[in-house]
Amino acid sequence: MFVINVILDTPLSRSYSYTNPQPLNIGSRVIVDFNNRQQAGFVSQALAAADYHELPLDKLKPLLAVDNESTTLPSELWKLGGFTASYYHHSLGACLFCSVPTLFRQPKLLPEYIPLNRNYYQAIETSTPPKLRKNSRQQQLWQALTTTPLNMAQISDIGGKTAPAIINAWLAAGIITVCPPADYATTTIPLTLNNEQQQVVDDFCQQLTKFHAGLLYGITGSGKTEVFLQIIERVLAKRQQVLVLVPEINLTPQMGARFSQRFPHAEILQLNSEVSDKQRLHAWYSAKEGHCNIILGTRLSVFTTFKNLGLIIVDEEHDDSFKQSEGLRYHARNLAVWRSQQLNIPVLLASATPSLETLYNYQQGKYQLYKLTTRANPLAQLPQVELINLRHFPVNHAGISQVALEEINACLARQEMALVFINRRGYAPVITCYECGWVSSCRNCSTKMVYHHNIKRLKCHHCGHSEAVPSLCPKCRNQYLHTVGHGTQKLEEFLTQNFPTARIRRVDRDTTTSKKAWQQLYQEIHNSQVDILVGTQMLAKGHDFARLTLVIGLNLDNALFSPDYHSGVDMYNGLTQIAGRAGRAETPGKVLLQTDYPDHPVYQFLQQHDFNGFVNYTLKERYDNKLPPFSHSAIIRLSTHREPLLKEAAQELRAIAHKISHTGVTLFPPQPAIIYKLHRKFRAQMEISAASRRDLHDYLNQLISSFTPPIKKVTIAIDVDPIEI
Numbered sequence: 080m081f082v083i084n085v086i087l088d089t090p091l092s093r094s095y096s097y098t099n100p101q102p103l104n105i106g107s108r109v110i111v112d113f114n115n116r117q118q119a120g121f122v123s124q125a126l127a128a129a130d131y132h133e134l135p136l137d138k139l140k141p142l143l144a145v146d147n148e149s150t151t152l153p154s155e156l157w158k159l160g161g162f163t164a165s166y167y168h169h170s171l172g173a174c175l176f177c178s179v180p181t182l183f184r185q186p187k188l189l190p191e192y193i194p195l196n197r198n199y200y201q202a203i204e205t206s207t208p209p210k211l212r213k214n215s216r217q218q219q220l221w222q223a224l225t226t227t228p229l230n231m232a233q234i235s236d237i238g239g240k241t242a243p244a245i246i247n248a249w250l251a252a253g254i255i256t257v258c259p260p261a262d263y264a265t266t267t268i269p270l271t272l273n274n275e276q277q278q279v280v281d282d283f284c285q286q287l288t289k290f291h292a293g294l295l296y297g298i299t300g301s302g303k304t305e306v307f308l309q310i311i312e313r314v315l316a317k318r319q320q321v322l323v324l325v326p327e328i329n330l331t332p333q334m335g336a337r338f339s340q341r342f343p344h345a346e347i348l349q350l351n352s353e354v355s356d357k358q359r360l361h362a363w364y365s366a367k368e369g370h371c372n373i374i375l376g377t378r379l380s381v382f383t384t385f386k387n388l389g390l391i392i393v394d395e396e397h398d399d400s401f402k403q404s405e406g407l408r409y410h411a412r413n414l415a416v417w418r419s420q421q422l423n424i425p426v427l428l429a430s431a432t433p434s435l436e437t438l439y440n441y442q443q444g445k446y447q448l449y450k451l452t453t454r455a456n457p458l459a460q461l462p463q464v465e466l467i468n469l470r471h472f473p474v475n476h477a478g479i480s481q482v483a484l485e486e487i488n489a490c491l492a493r494q495e496m497a498l499v500f501i502n503r504r505g506y507a508p509v510i511t512c513y514e515c516g517w518v519s520s521c522r523n524c525s526t527k528m529v530y531h532h533n534i535k536r537l538k539c540h541h542c543g544h545s546e547a548v549p550s551l552c553p554k555c556r557n558q559y560l561h562t563v564g565h566g567t568q569k570l571e572e573f574l575t576q577n578f579p580t581a582r583i584r585r586v587d588r589d590t591t592t593s594k595k596a597w598q599q600l601y602q603e604i605h606n607s608q609v610d611i612l613v614g615t616q617m618l619a620k621g622h623d624f625a626r627l628t629l630v631i632g633l634n635l636d637n638a639l640f641s642p643d644y645h646s647g648v649d650m651y652n653g654l655t656q657i658a659g660r661a662g663r664a665e666t667p668g669k670v671l672l673q674t675d676y677p678d679h680p681v682y683q684f685l686q687q688h689d690f691n692g693f694v695n696y697t698l699k700e701r702y703d704n705k706l707p708p709f710s711h712s713a714i715i716r717l718s719t720h721r722e723p724l725l726k727e728a729a730q731e732l733r734a735i736a737h738k739i740s741h742t743g744v745t746l747f748p749p750q751p752a753i754i755y756k757l758h759r760k761f762r763a764q765m766e767i768s769a770a771s772r773r774d775l776h777d778y779l780n781q782l783i784s785s786f787t788p789p790i791k792k793v794t795i796a797i798d799v800d801p802i803e804i
């Protein structure tokens with residue numbers, strides 16, 4: 080008899096013991112009974128019963144089932160889980176289950192891996208042939224595999240429906256082998272790189288055999304994707320796999336399409352929120368078995384396990400969607416760097432506006448800098464940025480100035496495309512009564528509900544709650560209610576009236592969420608069927624629209640005065656990305672930014688395209704205030720449905736936090752969150768910072784073990800390296 084220790088998805092970082100007649104490998108996926116419920120877990124240890132002394136054996140329950148070997152966690156993932164757990168102060172079980180496909184959580188055995196890829200299979204020459212009935216399909220299949228490599232389609236032709244399962248069994252028996260396509264020949268011909276691009280590819284590829292962190296800092300339109308493709312080609316040629324991480328919003332088909340055109344024989348799997356649980360499971364197996372060549376995915380893909388990973392690329396590395404904002408609050412870019420260090424492989428972080436943290440790491444000598452300073456299309460120039468001073472040029476009721484309208488007019492006359500950007504979807508951010516001051520607040524959150532004109536409803540963008548627009552003021556029964564402020568819908572309505580012949584498309588989370596909607600939009604833009612795009616930040620990333628020559632930004636100033644110190648950087652990055660959509664082809668582009676504060680440094684740096692100046696300015700500010708990256712910080716977040724408990728918990732947290740020795744650590748007093756009430760929960764937070772990361776983690780470990788919220792109804796979460804305060 081053996082005692083098997085199992086890690087389960089529980090908040091406690093401990094294992095649970097079960098018995099089994101056989102020992103099991105570390106990482107095996109098992110099903111157990113836990114508190115009278117079946118649960119899946121991973122084996123962390125197997126010991127002979129004689130070596131186990133904690134409890135009498137008959138107190139332990141037997142394991143219920145052991146899953147197939149493809150579901151076993153490899154040691155690398157186990158280590159990654161351990162690191163993630165200690166860095167983000169989360170339980171090991173929760174981290175492990177976060178890092179595997181959702182289906183792993185179900186207390187059920189999972190289907191065996193059936194390779195569906197384009198790889199070829201071949202009998203191993205020295206193997207003993209299986210005993211098969213003469214002239215059976217299996218026998219014919221075996222015969223065929225001994226003569227030539229076959230892909231799955233050919234195999235199914237010979238072996239019928241059960242062929243994939245047979246192949247799987249033969250692979251397991253070690254009598255056949257996978258041969259990846261020998262030839263990664265490209266169908267789209269690689270572009271001839273310009274000197275800068277070539278230099279980057281050559282320099283980076285000198286260092287493909289060991290850990291090496293590169294920062295590819297290339298202006299918008301400098302051709303970073305082509306650089307990726309050519310580096311990836313060299314890694315694939317070494318029969319290694321590649322992981323490419325992209326931001327959440329990038330559901331756009333463009334990148335995936337370019338990859339498949341360039342590497343038609345490679346198995347490329349895309350992992351994003353549109354992928355089903357089953358497809359995710361397949362991708363996990365396929366990458367683990369070494370069949371899938373490239374994974375192109377959002378932050379969760381950083382946990383994919385590979386048989387032979389040779390390179391990680393993080394595109395738009397500054398993007399906030401790499402940080403998960405609830406549960407396990409990990410940062411996929413940072414974990415990607417850690418993983419490549421562990422695996423001793425290169426990692427490439429790319430952006431037109433690298434994060435301060437990454438730039439700081441470069442200044443500290445941790446990353447090597449690769450620069451692309453010109454647009455790849457030699458005729459394309461960076462757009463000219465102009466500031467429209469709203470004190471001199473007031474806006475109309477839709478939030479747009481006359482100057483901007485004239486520019487749109489001229490753009491349409493030249494038969495070019497314009498983009499009008501406003502980072503608020505809906506019609507107007509709030510409805511109010513001028514008589515009594517009533518405003519459309521959300522009943523679940525301390526936020527205002529946005530008016531959506533097309534459905535005549537108020538919607539909370541934080542919790543999703545929606546209700547009909549009241550016909551009278553709910554407070555004083557006045558019948559005239561007013562919309563205040565501007566959103567994409569109001570803008571669209573106004574532009575449609577003002578430019579009746581223009582073809583206008585609105586792009587925001589209400590119109591364009593699915594891949595299909597994007598594809599359709601691309602097609603229309605490609606066919607020159609769009610004259611004006613109206614939209615939110617969704618339009619900013621990675622798109623390449625040749626006819627787009629005018630970008631107009633409205634309502635930008637809010638971010639300048641946010642209490643969150645991250646907002647200046649977010650704003651600069653967002654506007655650079657948006658501006659970077661203009662003038663990507665031969666016709667020069669123009670960017671107009673409407674503001675009340677044209678002298679603000681953020682706008683001045685934007686206008687000069689002076690990212691370095693902006694970075695130095697911001698780093699100085701961060702340095703003076705001892706903010707990250709010059710310190711390390713964490714936020715303890717408390718939330719509860721019951722408001723009085725929040726105060727109590729916050730006071731207790733404060734008291735305990737001060738009692739623990741905290742030399743080298745700065746404790747800030749607990750504060751209400753910026754959005755105090757969200758989804759009916761009241762929220763408070765306490766920030767902790769330290770000059771040394773070690774001090775911060777040591778302190779957090781102590782704090783967590785001494786602080787339990789006074790009552791179970793208060794949730795406590797730890798956010799290390801928070802990106803929002």
Ligand code: ADP
Nearest residue numbers: 270271272273299300301302303304305455456
């Ligand atoms: P980035 O991601 O840096 O913003 P892209 O990779 O989208 O830029 O490239 C911008 C445009 O330049 C694309 O249309 C791309 O096809 C083109 N391009 C890239 N490299 C070259 C090159 N070496 N020669 C000509 N065109 C190029």
Ligand code: ZN
Nearest residue numbers: 512515552555
């Ligand atoms: Zn009123």
Ligand code: ZN
Nearest residue numbers: 521524539542
């Ligand atoms: Zn709400």
